[in-house]
Amino acid sequence: MMTQLQKSIIFTSFVIITALLSMFLVTLWDIAFAQPQQSTTYKSEKYGIQFQYPVDWTIKEKTYRFDEGGGDITVRSPNLLTMFGIEYKDALSYFRTLDIKDAAKTMISILEASLFGFDVLTIEESHLVTIDNKTSATSVIAAEERYYNPPFKFVDQQWIVIIGSNAYLISYLDSPIDDFDSPSYTMIRDHFIKSIKFLGDDSAAPVTTAKTIKISSSHFD
DSSP states (O other): OOOHHHHHHHHHHHHHHHHHHHHHHHHHHHHHHTSOOOEEEEEETTTTEEEEEETTSEEEEOSSTTSSSSSSEEEEOTTSSEEEEEEEEEHHHHHSOSOHHHHHHHHHHHHHHHOTTEEEEEEEEEEEEEETTEEEEEEEEEEEESSOSSOOEEEEEEEEEEETTEEEEEEEEESSGGGTTSHHHHHHHHHHHHHOEETTOOOOOOOOOOOOOOOOGGGGO
């Protein structure tokens, strides 16, 4: 007959082994999906932008302003929980400035105002980076529905690029939020942003490196 101590030791060992095995399998899963994915190139003459996205994602471009969809161009993952959005705006009407540094200061407040009914947490403050050799601003927020149980949670990274009098608003939305920093989605996001080309403009800006922030569901706990 096993003593109570022996039973406790066996049970504890089982729990530890199970936890280690789960971590190992998750790591293998991330490594497997972190391999380069096949991409295809999309070019929009209407909005003057070109980029690459995974071949198994779906893309939709608005043909007129009353089309359904969250952006002028929307790119969605197969599970529909991860997406890129691109909006083309008049910079002065939207930001009341043509200066990217001034526009960056208003990024978070504009995001918060657009998410009525959500608790919004700033994960990464607005800072300058570059997209296609053009100075841009980026920030990251996490949002959680206020009135539903269980609440819908997501992470939203936004980029702003101002070219002439026009502004590109580029967003990456991910749910569940724990996927945001996974190797597979990080690779997709980085490749998308690095592949962007703005058509018909050759202005350049100094290169700035963006910082990396680790995000998890504990931000709302």
